[in-house]
Amino acid sequence: MENKKVILSGIQATGNLTLGNYIGALKNFVKMQDEYDCYYMIANLHALTVRRDPAELKENTLKVLATYIAAGIDPEKSTIFVQSQVHEHAELGWVLDCYTYMGELSRMTQFKDKSEKHADNINAGLFTYPSLMAGDILLYQADVVPVGEDQKQHLEITRDIAERFNKLYGDTFKVPEPYIPKAGARIMGLQDPASKMSKSSTIPNDTILLVDTPEEIMKKVKKAVTDSEGIVKYDVENKPGVSNLMTIYSVIKNISLDEVEKQFEGKGYGEFKTTVGEAIVKELEPFHKKYNELMNDKIYLEKIYTEGSRKASEKARKTLNLVYNKVGLV
Numbered sequence: 112m113e114n115k116k117v118i119l120s121g122i123q124a125t126g127n128l129t130l131g132n133y134i135g136a137l138k139n140f141v142k143m144q145d146e147y148d149c150y151y152m153i154a155n156l157h158a159l160t161v162r163r164d165p166a167e168l169k170e171n172t173l174k175v176l177a178t179y180i181a182a183g184i185d186p187e188k189s190t191i192f193v194q195s196q197v198h199e200h201a202e203l204g205w206v207l208d209c210y211t212y213m214g215e216l217s218r219m220t221q222f223k224d225k226s227e228k229h230a231d232n233i234n235a236g237l238f239t240y241p242s243l244m245a246g247d248i249l250l251y252q253a254d255v256v257p258v259g260e261d262q263k264q265h266l267e268i269t270r271d272i273a274e275r276f277n278k279l280y281g282d283t284f285k286v287p288e289p290y291i292p293k294a295g296a297r298i299m300g301l302q303d304p305a306s307k308m309s310k311s312s313t314i315p316n317d318t319i320l321l322v323d324t325p326e327e328i329m330k331k332v333k334k335a336v337t338d339s340e341g342i343v344k345y346d347v348e349n350k351p352g353v354s355n356l357m358t359i360y361s362v363i364k365n366i367s368l369d370e371v372e373k374q375f376e377g378k379g380y381g382e383f384k385t386t387v388g389e390a391i392v393k394e395l396e397p398f399h400k401k402y403n404e405l406m407n408d409k410i411y412l413e414k415i416y417t418e419g420s421r422k423a424s425e426k427a428r429k430t431l432n433l434v435y436n437k438v439g440l441v
């Protein structure tokens with residue numbers, strides 16, 4: 112345990128998770144848990160950067176936890192915890208705010224996107240989101256952070272903050288590496304394949320949720336936007352819809368895009384979509400059963416996050432003490 116490398120990652124408690132979250136992040140969380148000492152967080156402090164209904168935020172916290180476990184994260188192997196329950200996150204976040212520049216924060220694309228989407232609530236938390244996230248990672252001295260493509264910039268700023276701090280005060284933080292999967296790091300919307308599939312999309316049938324029924328999944332895949340060519344070929348520029356479905360299929364089946372092309376040579380989009388839909392349904396079948404069981408056992412879920420948060424806090428406290436000492440906080 113002691114000499115295993117450390118992983119930290121998190122997902123915001125902002126709704127039902129999508130197939131994008133699953134392929135881009137969650138699947139790798141599961142894959143990596145034997146080899147690494149893993150800390151998987153439910154990012155509920157980050158969720159406050161957009162107005163939320165309090166009861167919904169609480170429910171979404173449990174939903175992410177149940178999703179983690181149902182997707183295969185084993186609470187005996189990995190530490191699963193809630194960000195707000197480990198107060199070291201808010202504390203280190205503040206310290207790191209003081210080592211992060213307004214200029215670098217204003218270059219973050221997520222900040223720009225969310226400011227546009229929530230123009231009536233461009234709050235300071237939305238702006239300093241990346242330094243809180245840097246704190247999440249650095250508290251655990253994480254070696255590797257598995258995330259989807261959209262979080263790459265936040266990993267870069269985390270590395271910059273860690274290096275800046277280390278330069279000023281001597282070795283304090285491990286400088287983390289992102290782990291962004293080669294395939295599936297950016298699953299696109301089914302209706303709008305120019306934008307990433309997102310929990311907060313408002314376009315009908317654009318997003319596959321992990322909790323969707325098999326019928327809903329089949330319907331959404333069948334309605335997915337393609338093109339008029341009728342050829343299953345990977346070409347993101349000219350065939351973004353088909354290429355996105357191919358990526359989804361290749362990751363789920365663990366085969367290359369060439370193999371996908373071969374499999375569907377001479378076949379039309381109808382058959383292609385049915386096969387892709389069925390593969391998604393099959394992949395999520397065990398998840399569904401487990402998820403529903405877990406959501407009916409909130410006492411168990413509370414036990415898992417309470418114990419996980421206690422363990423996480425133990426590790427986080429060591430780094431926070433070191434940081435306080437280095438900067439001169441008594």
Ligand code: ATP
Pocket residue numbers: 121122123124125129131132133134135136137257258259260261262295296297298299307308309310311312
């Ligand atoms: P929101 O829509 O509320 O901003 P989100 O769907 O982007 O949320 P996050 O909690 O921000 O979800 O992301 C959790 C993880 O899933 C991150 O590592 C992120 O990079 C990854 N992820 C999110 N959407 C996709 C996607 N479409 N394809 C691949 N990975 C994704």
Ligand code: LTN
Pocket residue numbers: 119120121122123154157243244247248256257258262265
């Ligand atoms: N910003 C991330 C969620 C997140 C995270 C983290 C991911 C918060 N803290 C630390 C990795 C490591 C997102 O997915 N939007």
